Amino acid sequence: MKELSVLNKYFWKYRYRFILGFLFITASNYFAVMSPQVFRYVVGKLQETLPGPHPEAGSQKVNDAILAHFFNWMDHFPYGKMVLVCSIVIIVLALIRGLFMFFMRQTIIVMSRHIEYDQKNEVYNHYQKLDAGFYKTHSTGDLMNRMAEDVSRVRMYTGPAIMYFINLTTLIALCLINMLQQDVKLTLIVISPLPILAITIYFLNINIHKKSTRVQALLSDLTTNAQESFSGIRVIKSYVQEKAILGFFKKSSEDYRRNAVGLAKMEAVYFPSMNLIIGLSTLITVLIGCQIVLHDTTKVGLIVEFVIYILLLIFPVSAIGWVASMTQRAAASQKRLNEFLQQEPAIKDKAETKPAALDGDILFEHVSFTYKNTGIKAMKDFNLRVKKGEKVLILGKTGSGKSTVAHLLLRSFDPDQGNIYVKGVNIKDMPVKELRHNISYVPQDVFLFSDTIANNISFGLSERASDERIHAAAASASIHSEILELQNGYETMVGERGVMLSGGQKQRVSIARALIKEPELMLFDDCLSAVDAKTENQIISHLNKYLSDKTALIITHRIFTVFSFDQIIIIEDGEITERGTHESLMKSGGYYAELYKKQITEA
């Protein structure tokens, strides 16, 4: 249970609500234990009116000063009037108890909702801090599950479990104090079935929980299955795989149905049997009470009082099992959350950082890098100097390590060996946010948010840019006129991941998003793969103008003939195999010259 100790900071934060909740629960139970004593008093008075033995005056103790005064006052009333007043008092006590229970939920349950909100934010903020490597090794479903399911389970502990626990401990304490003061032996006899009740319900609950966890997991599989088939519907349809996918779905659905029916059957047995156990416990108390009264009729009032105490205690005691299993589940969920919350981001700012100035030379010095999850050595002793204002073309076959250059420069990962400097400062010494803020990156796999085109272009800015700025960026990316042709122009919603746009349009919106940032350094990672040659030339000639005073690294597997690069490097297997200008590389007759000739012939 030590996992749950991390929640103490929240209990401290909401301590006033917590303390108030505790006081309300205690007050509600204080009024709850008054009514059995009123019953005992009324039955005692009734016995006095009947022939036969009755309790001696003063033989039964009244600890509560208010009740003692009340009974003294009632002693002067005629029997009928006394019964009427006592009945009203019992109703009033129930109402007061109800009112305090309302306040108890308003404090403790509301506190748990606040904690849930804080915890969701804490988890989400931490997710945001974690590095790219973390996201490569954890599935989105797992991340979502921890933030939704696990946080909800923890809330069941910070709210209901804590509330029922305080409720049952204060109620048990108050009832026991009263009962033990009246009759120790009778107390021990009538409470003896209660621990058996608590233990039985605990084990029943554990079984129900196991089944329902399985059902939840199957439901999650089913949802993931459906979600994936909806996202990939175009591939499924084009490969005519609807039937096969339906088969998978039916299988998952059938597994879910079978387990859910099993759970329903178990619950159908569980709830009635819980009521049966509760009923049996009450019956035992009444039977024992009747036996005692048969031997000593002066104890009728006392037995009535004890039976009411037991009725009061039965539900809280049966909740012990429930509270225990809820706490266990919360501890398991908190453990899963702690695994992530205690994970330190691999990429983070040093204690002392230097301001990120990206308007200078970039230097890769003996950089080597291996992807930890696959063990692939994507960069080997890589050396590159890019002077301020230079345009560099990075060419290479697929999987040669081109994108890794961009990932390392953006500090999505840190090199295993060697260093990267900008203007003489190691990028590890710069604040990560500042570094990334000053680089405009157009990734290979375009991601658009389901928002308007204008908002997608403005995404990297602290506030939405003016229409003129958005239009200028779109024009530089050669997409302006196509956007204007859309029914809602720049306010067109692009749909989930930009499904309303073509691949080439998405790429150009993504380029416009990078251009509008006006950074010092631009990184284009194979961002023109989905446009035709004519559009490509158009974009490149626009970019030529736009990039005139900027440093730019352009990663591609094709040669851009209309652009003049200061440096061209060819990467193979994480190493630079050729470097130079267009002219020098053509002269040396390597991979570049071959690719160039092939491209020209094809054109």
Ligand SMILES: Nc1ncnc2c1ncn2[C@@H]1O[C@H](COP(=O)(O)OP(=O)(O)OP(=O)(O)O)[C@@H](O)[C@H]1O
């Ligand atoms: N996140 C990752 N985890 C593990 N291995 C990776 C990861 N990203 C890339 N790799 C591997 O590292 C190598 C270099 O990948 P990189 O993406 O840099 O190549 P690339 O030249 O950009 O390829 P492409 O032109 O196909 O995009 C590849 O062998 C690839 O499988």
